[in-house]
Structures are given as C-alpha cells and as structure tokens.
Amino acid sequence: MHSIVYNYIELCKDKAFTGIDDPRVIQGVHLSDSEEAYVCFTFDDGPTSNYTPQILDILNKHQAKATFFIFGRFATEHPEIIRRIAKEGHELGNHTYSHPDLTSLDFAAIEREILEAEQAIQSIVDYRCKLFRPPYGIFSPETVGVVEALQYKFALWSRDVQAYDWELPGVDKMAEEVLSHVCNGSIILLHDAGGNREQTVELVDRVIPILKSRNYHFITMSELLAQSV
Numbered sequence: 001m002h003s004i005v006y007n008y009i010e011l012c013k014d015k016a017f018t019g020i021d022d023p024r025v026i027q028g029v030h031l032s033d034s035e036e037a038y039v040c041f042t043f044d045d046g047p048t049s050n051y052t053p054q055i056l057d058i059l060n061k062h063q064a065k066a067t068f069f070i071f072g073r074f075a076t077e078h079p080e081i082i083r084r085i086a087k088e089g090h091e092l093g094n095h096t097y098s099h100p101d102l103t104s105l106d107f108a109a110i111e112r113e114i115l116e117a118e119q120a121i122q123s124i125v126d127y128r129c130k131l132f133r134p135p136y137g138i139f140s141p142e143t144v145g146v147v148e149a150l151q152y153k154f155a156l157w158s159r160d161v162q163a164y165d166w167e168l169p170g171v172d173k174m175a176e177e178v179l180s181h182v183c184n185g186s187i188i189l190l191h192d193a194g195g196n197r198e199q200t201v202e203l204v205d206r207v208i209p210i211l212k213s214r215n216y217h218f219i220t221m222s223e224l225l226a227q228s229v
Contacts, residue, residue, distance in 0.1 A: 001142070002103045008137035012159045019159060024144050026131075026221075028158035029185035029228045037184035037216045040224045041066040041204065042157060044095055044133065046192035047074055047081040054201045055192050056084060062208040064218030066090050069133045069155075072097035072117030074193065079124040086125045091220035093131040094118055094152060102134050102143050110146050130222055131155040155221060157189040165190050165200045174203045179210060185228065187221060 011017045019027050031038060046052045046068060059066055068085050070092055075082050085092060096102070097116035105113070114132060121127060132152035134143060144154045161181045163174040178188060190200050208218065219227075 001106060002140035003142065005103045005138065005140050008139075008156055008159075012162055017159060020156075022141065022144065024148060024154055026153060026155045026187075026225070028160070028187050029224050031185040031227055033184060035215060037214070038219055038224055038227055039182055039185075039211060039216050040187045040219060040221045041190060042069060042093070042133075042187060042221060043067070043190050043192040044069045045071050045074075045099065045194040047071075047078045047085070048193040048197075049078055049081070051197040051201060052078070052081050052192045053084075055204055056081075056088060056090075058201065058205045058208070059090070059218075060088060061205075062212065062218070064208050064212075065220050065223070066218065067093055067131065067221040068192070069093040069095035069131070070117065070121055070129075071095050071099055071193065072120040075117070075120045075124060082121060082124045086127055091131070091222055092121060092125075092127055092129050093133055093155065093221070094121070094129040095133050096135055099135045101136060101138050103138055103140050107142065107146050110143060111150065114147065114150055114152070153225070155187075157187045158185075161186050161188050163188065163190060163203065165197070165203065166194060168196065168199055171199050171202045171206065174199065175207050178203070178207050182211065182216070185224065187224065
C-alpha cells in the first residue's frame, strides 16, 4: 500500500539529511540574499482555547502573519478562533480531521480525513485551504499523490530550523536554534496545541522583534511560496 514511509521529524535529526527528493514536497523556500528577508511561522494541531489566542495576540502586537495547520475536530470545538485566525489575515492549512498517522490508513481513509477537515473549516469560514501538512511529518509518496489529487500543496517545513517545541527544551534553547539557523525563506514548525505550549508562546514573543530588527518580514506560507516564483 505505502511503498516508502518517510518520518520527516526523524530524518531532520540527521545532519547529513539534505531533503526528500520529491519536488511535490515543500521543505522550505530558498530565496536570494537581500536587504529584506521573509520567514514563516507555522503552528500545528490547534486551535486551542488557551494557547492559540495568546499566539494571535502576540502576532497582532508585532504585526506579523503566520500559517495555522488546523486539526479539524478542534476547529469544530473552537469556531470562534478559526474565524479570528482568518479575520486577522493569517492562513489556514489542513492538518486532517483526527490527526492519525496517515501511513496506517488506506488511501480512501486518507482522503476522508482531509475532506472532513476541509468541511469542518468551511462550515465556519468561507475559506478553502491551499496547503496540507501530514500529522507527525509521517507520509509516503502515495500520500502526496492523494493530497495533490485533492488540489492541495504538500507542506512540510525547513529541515535546518528545528525548535522541537513539543519536547519542551526551554525557551533559551529554542530561541538559539531559531535565531542561529533562520535564513531568508525559512518555514518554522511550532505548535499551539498538543500539550503545554507556554514555552512556544514565550518563544514567539521573544524572537519576532529580534528577527524584525534583522529586516525579516513575517508572512504566510502561501505568501512565502509566491516570493520564490
């Protein structure tokens, strides 16, 4: 069924890893050096009533945009937060309805997961997501094919910036990782759900003004992709 299984999180731990050889899979955007640079913060697994509003407040304070990969079941539980994300100019991405390991499902079930999440989001806002991110960063080439057939782009993140916020490594360590490895076109993986995200909230508030002082602009992932055209 699944010819090859990629675990992108584990692959990125290998310093020799240079990326998945599949042009359909977005693993960062490479932009040329310039006086102005662009970066995208992405948040997976939300929304939650606690951390997502805090992150939105921080983004609003710093006039920064981000992309939120939405867990469909949580969208139905927090429709007001979905509306706020869209209203404030951030991007919504599809992250399945129930957050399964997609390689444990057949292709029809994968399609159902994606479409149910899409329906959950569209029942709240007039919005059709352009991007899909697989739960846990685990997928197969066949998964990518299912996603593309549903007219989504298959979106991962930059392999050279790994905050590992779900491991709760501490704000100082995460900030050092982001600030020392970010480059023009980086897509940074963070989470606004799935556990205690106080460190993530503090990280976002700390690093955005530092990166803005380095002439970085915080834009959505689709806007970042458009910069590379």
